[in-house]
Amino acid sequence: DGGITQSPKYLFRKEGQNVTLSCEQNLNHDAMYWYRQDPGQGLRLIYYSQIVNDFQKGDIAEGYSVSREKKESFPLTVTSAQKNPTAFYLCASRLGGIDYGYTFGSGTRLTVV
Amino acid sequence: AQKVTQAQTEISVVEKEDVTLDCVYETRDTTYYLFWYKQPPSGELVFLIRRNSFDEQNEISGRYSWNFQKSTSSFNFTITASQVVDSAVYFCALSDPTGTASKLTFGTGTRLQVTL
Numbered sequence: 001d002g003g004i005t006q007s008p009k010y011l012f013r014k015e016g017q018n019v020t021l022s023c024e025q026n027l028n029h030d031a032m033y034w035y036r037q038d039p040g041q042g043l044r045l046i047y048y049s050q051i052v053n054d055f056q057k058g059d060i061a062e063g064y065s066v067s068r069e070k071k072e073s074f075p076l077t078v079t080s081a082q083k084n085p086t087a088f089y090l091c092a093s094r095l096g097g098i099d100y101g102y103t104f105g106s107g108t109r110l111t112v113v
Numbered sequence: 114a115q116k117v118t119q120a121q122t123e124i125s126v127v128e129k130e131d132v133t134l135d136c137v138y139e140t141r142d143t144t145y146y147l148f149w150y151k152q153p154p155s156g157e158l159v160f161l162i163r164r165n166s167f168d169e170q171n172e173i174s175g176r177y178s179w180n181f182q183k184s185t186s187s188f189n190f191t192i193t194a195s196q197v198v199d200s201a202v203y204f205c206a207l208s209d210p211t212g213t214a215s216k217l218t219f220g221t222g223t224r225l226q227v228t229l
Contacts, residue, residue: 031215040122042204042221058216088156094215101148102217104158 002027006091006105013078013085013112021076021108023091030095032074033102036060037088046089049074078110086112115140117207119220126195126227134190134223136205142166146208147181147188148217153201161203164188195227 004025013019023032031050035043045058049068063082068074074093078085088109092102116139126132138147149161162172164181172179176193192199202224206217 033216035219040221042117042119043217043219045216048216090156090158092158101146101160101163102158103160104150107156109156 004091004093004103004105006089006108008108009106011108011110013110015112016080018077018079019110021078021089021091021110023074023076023105024072025074025091025093025103025105026072027093027095027103028071029093029103030071031093032068033092033094034058034064034066034074034076035090035092037090037107043090046076085110115142115207115209115218117205117218117220119203119205119223121223122221123224123226126225128197128227128229129194131191131193132195132225132227134192134203134205134225136188136190136220138186138188138205138207140186140207142209148206148208149179149188149190150204150206151201152204152222158204161190192225195225197227197229200225200227 007022033048034046036046037043044060046064047058047066049055052068052071055066055068065077088107090107091105094102118137145166147164150158152158169181178191180189202222204222205220209216
């Protein structure tokens with residue numbers, strides 16, 4: 001079955017460490033997105049990519065980095081510069097225009113210990 | 114700037130009650146799309162409906178119905194005869210203009226709790 005796979009589901013990180021969240025899709029979608037979800041704040045856009053080897057900052061990109069070397073993969077690195085990284089991270093993809101809407105992964109819950 | 118407001122943070126109803134989730138949006142664009150997503154406890158967002166700015170027809174899908182009114186910039190969602198399985202967080206979202214990155218702006222969500 002086609003879909004988006006995010007791994008791991010739960011991730012614990014020590015302060016000062018970088019950590020990478022995986023997002024893989026087999027839907028042949030062009031665009032991919034990373035959102036951060038905090039209680040009571042809805043979803044906020046971190047980074048997005050419309051094609052391979054190209055990506056743009058979203059509303060809260062500081063302290064994060066991404067790459068898009070393959071169409072299927074859009075990993076997110078949470079760096080030590082991110083002041084408050086504990087959150088739920090959702091990856092999404094979209095086939096074409098906005099009328100297609102998004103397909104979401106099941107998320108990764110990151111906790112800084 | 115685009116904005117989506119879901120003023121209801123949490124709603125609790127008893128099974129079989131009808132419930133309406135409110136969504137008010139702000140945009141300067143004449144062409145846009147509105148969405149509703151459901152987030153069950155598993156975390157994944159599930160697509161429910163898409164509506165474009167030129168289609169103000171209300172829609173009914175089973176127990177779900179949507180009321181889109183451009184005059185009041187609202188896109189409300191009603192669940193008829195709610196069930197325990199409807200318990201989730203529901204998000205309303207607004208697209209950016211067609212032809213750009215097609216980013217979605219989400220509201221803060223409404224948590225619906227349906228009890229027996």
